[in-house]
Amino acid sequence: MAKSFLMINSSMNNSSWLLLVLFFFIVASSLKGSEAAVYNVLSYGAKPDGRADSTLAFQRAWLSACGSAMPATVYVPRGNFMLRPVVFSGPCKARIVFQVAGTLIAPSNYWSLGNSGYWILFIKVTGVRVYGGTLNAQGSGYWACKSSGKSCPGGARSISFQWSSNVVISGITSVNSQMFHIVIDNCVNVLVRNVKIRAPAQSPNTDGIHIRSSTGVTIASSSIMTGDDCISIGPGSKNIWIQRIVCGPGHGISVGSLGEDANEDGVQNVTVTGAVFKGTQNGVRIKSWGRPSNGFARTISFRNILMKNVFNPIIIDQNYCPDNSNCPNQNSGVKISRVTYKNIRGTSATPVAMNFACSPTNPCWGIALQNIELTYLTTQATSYCKNAGGSSSGIVVPRSCF
Numbered sequence: 457m458a459k460s461f462l463m464i465n466s467s468m469n470n471s472s473w474l475l476l477v478l479f480f481f482i483v484a485s486s487l488k489g490s491e492a493a494v495y496n497v498l499s500y501g502a503k504p505d506g507r508a509d510s511t512l513a514f515q516r517a518w519l520s521a522c523g524s525a526m527p528a529t530v531y532v533p534r535g536n537f538m539l540r541p542v543v544f545s546g547p548c549k550a551r552i553v554f555q556v557a558g559t560l561i562a563p564s565n566y567w568s569l570g571n572s573g574y575w576i577l578f579i580k581v582t583g584v585r586v587y588g589g590t591l592n593a594q595g596s597g598y599w600a601c602k603s604s605g606k607s608c609p610g611g612a613r614s615i616s617f618q619w620s621s622n623v624v625i626s627g628i629t630s631v632n633s634q635m636f637h638i639v640i641d642n643c644v645n646v647l648v649r650n651v652k653i654r655a656p657a658q659s660p661n662t663d664g665i666h667i668r669s670s671t672g673v674t675i676a677s678s679s680i681m682t683g684d685d686c687i688s689i690g691p692g693s694k695n696i697w698i699q700r701i702v703c704g705p706g707h708g709i710s711v712g713s714l715g716e717d718a719n720e721d722g723v724q725n726v727t728v729t730g731a732v733f734k735g736t737q738n739g740v741r742i743k744s745w746g747r748p749s750n751g752f753a754r755t756i757s758f759r760n761i762l763m764k765n766v767f768n769p770i771i772i773d774q775n776y777c778p779d780n781s782n783c784p785n786q787n788s789g790v791k792i793s794r795v796t797y798k799n800i801r802g803t804s805a806t807p808v809a810m811n812f813a814c815s816p817t818n819p820c821w822g823i824a825l826q827n828i829e830l831t832y833l834t835t836q837a838t839s840y841c842k843n844a845g846g847s848s849s850g851i852v853v854p855r856s857c858f
């Protein structure tokens with residue numbers, strides 16, 4: 457190696473030096489060019505006053521970035537930008553960073569989002585990173601509409617990714633979504649990190665992060681206070697990793713609801729490790745509709761979890777039947793197996809800290825309990841089992857009922 461390098465070196469004449477210098481010049485100028493590919497929404501007419509409609513300006517900035525042959529940045533500076541429902545679609549020519557310093561705010565009239573189902577939607581993108589900023593969907597008017605019994609629109613999810621891959625969502629804050637805050641749907645390889653989600657405990661259907669039909673999703677180091685599930689994992693989710701989550705108020709971390717449809721993809725390989733639940737309705741839950749389905753949930757691991765006054769710290773519920781319509785007196789077809797609960801401690805707000813209510817036609821099997829310590833007030837909590845089987849090891853309090 458050293459010898460041949462010397463030979464090349466000594467055989468270089470003046471013209472090859474010139475070529476070398478030219479080569480470095482080209483590399484250096486292309487690097488400079490990629491730094492310069494920044495598309496500031498202000499240059500496209502966006503107004504940071506929180507009132508003027510900036511939707512078209514954002515869309516134009518996105519189109520420019522998406523058409524750029526080099527990696528590009530869409531930049532949203534400080535200020536409040538009012539956006540109607542907006543779609544950022546791919547495929548794009550190169551990677552894109554969507555960097556937000558300011559706040560994106562929805563129109564105050566909830567009808568302007570409510571019928572589209574989404575507010576900010578990324579679709580068919582690859583290699584997109586969304587960094588920073590605040591999303592404020594101003595959902596309170598919409599929630600009030602729902603609780604008044606008036607006729608209301610279907611509601612919008614604040615930020616969704618569909619049919620996308622290699623996505624990073626980091627450092628964003630989402631407040632007061634109409635429906636779910638963040639949705640990962642039909643995606644591959646997604647990282648959600650350092651996000652902050654805020655909505656009141658009583659806000660309906662404001663799930664923090666919802667995953668469905670996606671493979672390889674990591675959610676890490678995030679704080680979620682909302683009115684429904686902090687994280688919900690729907691049908692077709694595979695290889696999901698959830699780490700360092702603080703949840704509450706909210707309904708906990710839930711696999712489900714599964715089995716709403718007769719024909720449905722299952723959920724497999726989900727890990728939740730490192731989570732604190734504060735006063736939530738549930739801690740870790742698996743939930744299925746009580747009706748026929750070919751769905752399943754298998755190889756699920758919940759570990760290193762602290763419960764603080766949680767109403768159902770550990771729960772499997774296969775009898776979900778909202779409004780008692782289309783399911784009473786039926787059994788869930790969803791097959792639940794190989795669920796591990798390890799190093800889970802803290803306090804339950806109800807006497808039953810572990811509740812396994814499985815399907816009579818599809819009993820749960822392979823539930824493993826290891827090092828569980830859950831108390832209720834100053835006494836021991838209890839456990840409840842129906843159609844559930846498994847094993848326990850180490851200290852398990854309350855004792856298992858398999």
Ligand SMILES: *[C@@H]1O[C@H](CO)[C@@H](O)[C@H](O)[C@H]1NC(C)=O
Pocket residue numbers: 672694695696697725727
């Ligand atoms: C399970 O998912 C994790 C990512 O969460 C992945 O690293 C691992 O390879 C998966 N295991 C299997 C057997 O697919």
